[in-house]
Amino acid sequence: MKYLEAIRLAQAELLAEDKRVFIYGQDIAGPFGGAFKATKGLSERFPERVLNSPISEDAMTAIAIGAAMDGLRPIVEFQFADFASVAFNQLVNHAGTIYYRTGLPCPIVARLPAGGTPGGGPFHCQMPEAWVSHHPGLVVVAPATVADAYFMLKDAVACRDPVVFIEHKYLYYHLEAEFDPRTAEHPGLGRAVVRRPGEDLTIVAWSGMVHHALAAAAELDANHGISAEVVDLRCVRPLDSETILASLSRTGRIIIASEGWPVGGPGAEVAALVAERGFTYLDAPPVRLAAQDTPIPFHPDLFAAHHPDDQAIVQAALDLAKF
């Protein structure tokens, strides 16, 4: 099953199992089925609950908030995560404040197709986790695997709080795995997991970057005799600090790899966590890898050099191992 198919399957099951679930977004109804086909075939089965919206990200989110307050479990599909900036106010000032202000839950799920693909350019490749994670009241998740795409979407809909669900566009069709929901492991929504155990250093990543981290760990093991542990955050707000610190306590060295920009994101949060609560575990300063601090370039060569990849992680690990 492909990552995108897992998202579609989860939504099909949610619609079938729970009449409170409805999906609202641009171009999501049939026969088109969404810019990335995440809702293909769903409006035919659930015509009242899979609805095309105007190009109105603020209203899409406001409508989801109202519907959630009125008892539904809306999923809003943004066409690209970049465009969710138009809905920023509704997400952070409205959805994110309702519970604290009123004691009432606001169970919306905002699905944000994120991450870079060559040729996408500055406005179709962004990772939005930093800007939504700053604000209290939101849960921000970034699944990296087929199983997580499925389970975390279901968990996000079950969650009583607003969830920003960041799905990686490159993984949609490029990530495929054997997956049986009846037997696959299903960690809780907010839990980080160790994707590959190791002893010499920890690589923390989330979303698409997890796969660069796993490739780097494999190469470090095969060619350099370095055993790297890969921690997949899964949920970037709140952070599962215990799993991160437990890994660091085993390895003493940590690399935090982010596809997003360097300032103020989950990478900075993990580094701060390590400095505040994992200082005595550290045998070397924590290393942060992040995108270049510029808008995302259009040209495939510039794009490829804009964010870290497995080779960048390998190089950082070799340097860190020497410290």
Next chain:
Amino acid sequence: MSDSALRIKLFKTMVLARTLDDRMAKLKAQGEVAGSAFLGRGQEAFSGAAGIRLRPGDVFAPLIRDQAGRLAFGESLLDVTRTVLGRRTGPMRGRDGNVHRGDWPAGRLPMISHLGAMVGTVVGTLLARRIAGRQQAGDLNVGVAAIGDGGMNTGALHEALNAAAVERLPLILLVADNQYAYSTSTDRTFACKHLVERAVGYGMAGHRCDGTDADACLDTVGEAIAAARAGKGPQMVVADLLRLAGHGTHDDASYVAEDVKSRFGDCLQLHERTLTQQGILDVAAIAAMRDEARTQVEAAVEQARAEPQPDPAAEEWMARSERDLVNLRAP
């Protein structure tokens, strides 16, 4: 013309709202209110008419100057005094204040400050009712969203109205054109002749009324709400009126031009004059209403004053409903 009982009910609501607003302004002057107090003086007829025309099961997203509409749609005086005085016992528990209060189970949405933001939220509640099959054709529960001339220029409002029209939902947008967006007069904020002209562009029905004329408000808002209930889609009602106060108590409204002031009367005085001239209420009855309003407001102030403030040491500093995300799994 609405029946006398309804016209008296609106007058009584307006008296209570004005009395309450005046008392809140005094509490502010006495140093008991954090932040500003926000008053609806001059807008009671329009707002109150909407509240009176709503029924249980409807949705109301009031804004800054909707004290009258809130009261008419069921808000208690204690909800107001507790929130304005920041008491732990109030609906916002000191976590939010003044006009941001609401009571969603009762249909009153708690506004955020960003103008236009609540309109789409009302649309969402109406869409949810349709999806869940909770609406009865021809007798729909409706949603009223309040906005002003200033908020009419936000992108959020535009997006929400368009979506409401596309879905043909029973939304009533209540536009109080009170001549100033904070201090900026409308010649600097829109260029169409009258805001109601915008309705046709959205595919909504447009209505306008004199916001200083309580009877006109009762009739026009009543017609718009009835049309929405009947399934005729979203309605826009624009009232021409003047805010008879500053944006908040911090604002002396000295920017309001004399010629603008001379164009607008006080809806409360005008309604009183009409009702007495027509023999519907006499001076003694009105005096009794004012006394009763003062007594009720004073009791609500005294009760809230006696109640506890929030305790920072006991505050649960938690913005999420879900405490344990690490173990949260769908059933």
